[in-house]
Amino acid sequence: MKPFDASSIARGFATNCLAPALAATLIAFAPGLAFAADSAATAPSSADAATIQRGAYLAQAGDCAACHTAPGGKPFAGGLPMSTPLGHIYTTNITPDPDTGIGGYTLDDFARALREGVAKDGHNLYPAMPYPSYAKVRDDDVAALYAYFMHGVQPIKAANRDSDIKWPMNMRWPLKLWNLVFLKKGVYQDKPGKDAAWNRGAYLVQGLGHCGSCHTPRGIGFNEQALDESGTEFLSGALLDNWFASNLTGEHNTGLGRWSQADLAQFLKTGANQHASAFGAMTSVINNSTQAMNDADVNAIAGYLKSLPPAGGSGGEAYAYDPQATKVSLSRPANDAGARVYAAFCMHCHGVDGRGFAPMFAPLAGNPNVLEKEAASLINVTLNGTGDLVIQGIPAPYPMPPYRDQLNDQQIADVLSFIRAGWNNRAGAVGAGDVAKLRAATQPEAQSAQSAQAGQAQ
Ligand code: HEC
Ligand code: HEC
Numbered sequence: 240m241k242p243f244d245a246s247s248i249a250r251g252f253a254t255n256c257l258a259p260a261l262a263a264t265l266i267a268f269a270p271g272l273a274f275a276a277d278s279a280a281t282a283p284s285s286a287d288a289a290t291i292q293r294g295a296y297l298a299q300a301g302d303c304a305a306c307h308t309a310p311g312g313k314p315f316a317g318g319l320p321m322s323t324p325l326g327h328i329y330t331t332n333i334t335p336d337p338d339t340g341i342g343g344y345t346l347d348d349f350a351r352a353l354r355e356g357v358a359k360d361g362h363n364l365y366p367a368m369p370y371p372s373y374a375k376v377r378d379d380d381v382a383a384l385y386a387y388f389m390h391g392v393q394p395i396k397a398a399n400r401d402s403d404i405k406w407p408m409n410m411r412w413p414l415k416l417w418n419l420v421f422l423k424k425g426v427y428q429d430k431p432g433k434d435a436a437w438n439r440g441a442y443l444v445q446g447l448g449h450c451g452s453c454h455t456p457r458g459i460g461f462n463e464q465a466l467d468e469s470g471t472e473f474l475s476g477a478l479l480d481n482w483f484a485s486n487l488t489g490e491h492n493t494g495l496g497r498w499s500q501a502d503l504a505q506f507l508k509t510g511a512n513q514h515a516s517a518f519g520a521m522t523s524v525i526n527n528s529t530q531a532m533n534d535a536d537v538n539a540i541a542g543y544l545k546s547l548p549p550a551g552g553s554g555g556e557a558y559a560y561d562p563q564a565t566k567v568s569l570s571r572p573a574n575d576a577g578a579r580v581y582a583a584f585c586m587h588c589h590g591v592d593g594r595g596f597a598p599m600f601a602p603l604a605g606n607p608n609v610l611e612k613e614a615a616s617l618i619n620v621t622l623n624g625t626g627d628l629v630i631q632g633i634p635a636p637y638p639m640p641p642y643r644d645q646l647n648d649q650q651i652a653d654v655l656s657f658i659r660a661g662w663n664n665r666a667g668a669v670g671a672g673d674v675a676k677l678r679a680a681t682q683p684e685a686q687s688a689q690s691a692q693a694g695q696a697q
């Protein structure tokens with residue numbers, strides 16, 4: 240197990256879980272359509288140590304632990320609450336315990352759960368389990384994952400908890416209809432004309448990495464609007480339970496257009512680089528998943544993302560750093576409410592020049608998250624600070640502190656409006672009403688170093 244931060248995931252998927260989709264499909268379709276199961280992979284029944292180890296690596300790439308481990312709980316024993324508009328659902332025990340876990344799963348059962356979202360007893364899983372992405376995982380990788388979960392994970396007896404969702408919305412059959420409409424079956428196929436590294440990156444991003452489950456905007460059925468680069472919405476940024484999962488396309492202001500492939504690899508390995516730092520739901524992804532990937536895979540992901548054409552964003556001129564006007568306001572902060580708050584509360588870490596001390600203290604000048612039209616992440620991070628980023632067992636020494644108790648809604652709106660206009664950032668102002676809404680809907684990020692459990696991959 241890698242250091243683990245479940246708090247952001249617990250909230251991160253709040254809107255994933257298709258209440259409206261259930262309602263929509265209930266209304267839109269007649270009941271009783273049979274679910275057509277694909278014939279799943281078959282593989283050898285005995286597993287060697289190398290396969291188990293490869294499975295452990297793939298489980299990290301898929302970030303299974305982030306969802307299937309409750310805070311303070313045993314690895315993969317489930318029980319993490321994930322909120323939906325209708326109530327909580329709980330992740331399940333995927334240790335090989337025969338009674339309460341997946342010990343009774345055959346490889347075919349496991350492949351069907353992972354890629355089609357159907358449990359062994361035939362009930363459909365909510366797509367909070369990212370099977371629409373895992374659908375792309377190839378047979379040999381499914382077999383390695385299976386070997387790991389059967390032979391490399393300690394069996395834990397822990398009964399699954401029923402969801403809090405009330406009848407009739409707890410009926411699962413409408414999910415079969417959702418799958419018919421939105422689940423794209425078929426594993427990843429290498430794209431001709433692209434090299435092996437590009438295809439590896441695409442496979443990891445679209446498949447196990449399930450990056451789109453947070454970074455791709457969702458449609459009316461809460462489905463991801465695109466599952467690969469053929470759709471312009473793919474990874475173009477999405478609001479996800481009070482965080483904005485950034486635009487990962489080549490857009491030059493709010494996306495990764497100004498990042499090099501090496502910048503991007505550094506971010507995935509360490510959670511920070513000269514442009515930005517990880518916070519919100521991304522902290523858990525870095526803690527549990529991307530930092531554990533080998534250099535070849537991290538570079539493949541970075542190379543693939545760098546190949547995505549610009550999408551979303553404001554489309555305006557490319558950002559150009561200009562500190563002059565901001566320096567002047569900060570020299571006379573009495574005239575500007577936002578500059579006053581910045582000088583008193585933020586400047587010693589983020590600097591007069593807005594450049595912070597990267598990668599330790601994030602820059603705010605030209606930061607894609609600052610330039611983003613949707614200000615939810617900025618408001619959230621200022622109210623609640625950042626959770627622990629834990630790199631190779633060591634928590635980040637200076638997380639961003641929470642300001643919910645020191646600053647009122649108007650002061651936070653003022654300072655963020657100042658930052659979004661400062662250093663030639665040219666993003667829009669933030670209103671006190673938006674801060675008030677997020678204050679009510681969120682709580683401080685967990686920041687105690689002790690809460691991060693450092694452990695070894697088993
Ligand atoms: C984003 C959260 C999330 C991630 C990541 C995730 N799961 Fe799940 N998984 C769930 C949830 C939630 C359920 C239960 C859904 C339900 O009850 O409808 C589930 C159910 C399952 C089940 C069905 C078990 C049963 O019998 O109930 C299996 C098997 C499974 N996951 C395996 C995996 C594996 C392997 C990985 C990593 C490759 C993984 N999951 C990653 C959320 C997640
Ligand atoms: C659980 C939701 C979630 C998943 C899954 C996820 N991300 Fe993120 N990601 C976020 C959020 C929220 C942010 C915005 C906060 C930040 O910048 O760290 C973000 C930010 C980022 C950034 C920084 C962009 C910037 O402009 O600052 C990169 C790069 C990134 N994610 C890459 C990835 C990749 C690659 C994957 C898949 C391997 C992935 N993410 C999976 C939620 C997620």
Ligand code: HEC
Binds near residue numbers: 639
């Ligand atoms: C003690 C130093 C410190 C102070 C004071 C501070 N910050 Fe931060 N801030 C950080 C660090 C460190 C990060 C990077 C997040 C991380 O890695 O935990 C950050 C990140 C941010 C981000 C997200 C940028 C990104 O990476 O995309 C915003 C926005 C932000 N701070 C705004 C503010 C505002 C507004 C104030 C004043 C009200 C403030 N900060 C005061 C240390 C500080």
